[in-house]
Amino acid sequence: MMLKVSILGFAGSLRKGSYNKALLRAALEMIPRDTELEIFDIEGIPPFNRDLENQPPEKVKEFKAKIRAADAILIATPEYNYSIPGVLKNAIDHASRPYGDNAFDGKTVAIMGASVGILGTARAQYHLRQSLVFLNMYPLNRPEVMVPLAQEKIDQNGRVTDQKAREKIKELLEVLVIWTRKLKKD
Numbered sequence: 001m002m003l004k005v006s007i008l009g010f011a012g013s014l015r016k017g018s019y020n021k022a023l024l025r026a027a028l029e030m031i032p033r034d035t036e037l038e039i040f041d042i043e044g045i046p047p048f049n050r051d052l053e054n055q056p057p058e059k060v061k062e063f064k065a066k067i068r069a070a071d072a073i074l075i076a077t078p079e080y081n082y083s084i085p086g087v088l089k090n091a092i093d094h095a096s097r098p099y100g101d102n103a104f105d106g107k108t109v110a111i112m113g114a115s116v117g118i119l120g121t122a123r124a125q126y127h128l129r130q131s132l133v134f135l136n137m138y139p140l141n142r143p144e145v146m147v148p149l150a151q152e153k154i155d156q157n158g159r160v161t162d163q164k165a166r167e168k169i170k171e172l173l174e175v176l177v178i179w180t181r182k183l184k185k186d
């Protein structure tokens with residue numbers, strides 16, 4: 001019997017027509033066997049204020065509960081000014097607090113990203129990796145899923161049409177599931 005793997009995915013963009021949300025929708029179309037993928041929208045998570053960290057809003061409670069219930073995490077990040085968007089960092093900060101209550105602790109995680117530039121979120125992804133290491137997560141090293149010139153690879157309906165990008169997303173999911181099963185086996 002294969003261990004069923006549940007993945008929680010979220011994008012670091014609030015934009016309706018987000019290319020990174022499109023990557024997550026593509027992932028939904030190609031989830032491996034014995035795997036579930038749920039997408040969470042980080043819209044509505046307020047700016048983190050440490051004075052209030054012991055009274056988190058419902059949205060943050062829901063986010064943390066879904067992270068905890070998942071075996072693995074999938075993050076689709078845009079690149080903003082060579083780093084990750086503030087909304088993504090903010091959501092991650094919320095889920096890591098208060099001290100000692102880091103919902104991400106010990107989870108496997110895969111990263112992907114789409115940008116309109118030619119490096120396809122490479123710089124943002126390495127910033128994100130740094131935070132994931134501090135959060136005691138286990139990020140996949142490869143495949144690296146970086147979708148440059150996203151406007152040419154994702155159509156007007158928000159569908160990833162580029163075959164290479166689709167294959168990379170599929171491979172990422174497959175390796176994430178293998179990685180998660182390996183780490184769960186003790």
Ligand SMILES: Cc1cc2nc3c(=O)[nH]c(=O)nc-3n(C[C@H](O)[C@H](O)[C@H](O)COP(=O)(O)O)c2cc1C
Nearest residue numbers: 013015018019020021078079080081082115116117
């Ligand atoms: C504030 C801001 C900064 C940006 N900085 C970068 C950047 O450093 N590199 C890049 O490739 N694209 C950059 N972009 C363009 C994004 O790649 C583009 O907006 C992309 O569509 C964002 O992802 P989304 O479609 O998921 O929202 C930036 C966009 C914004 C709004």
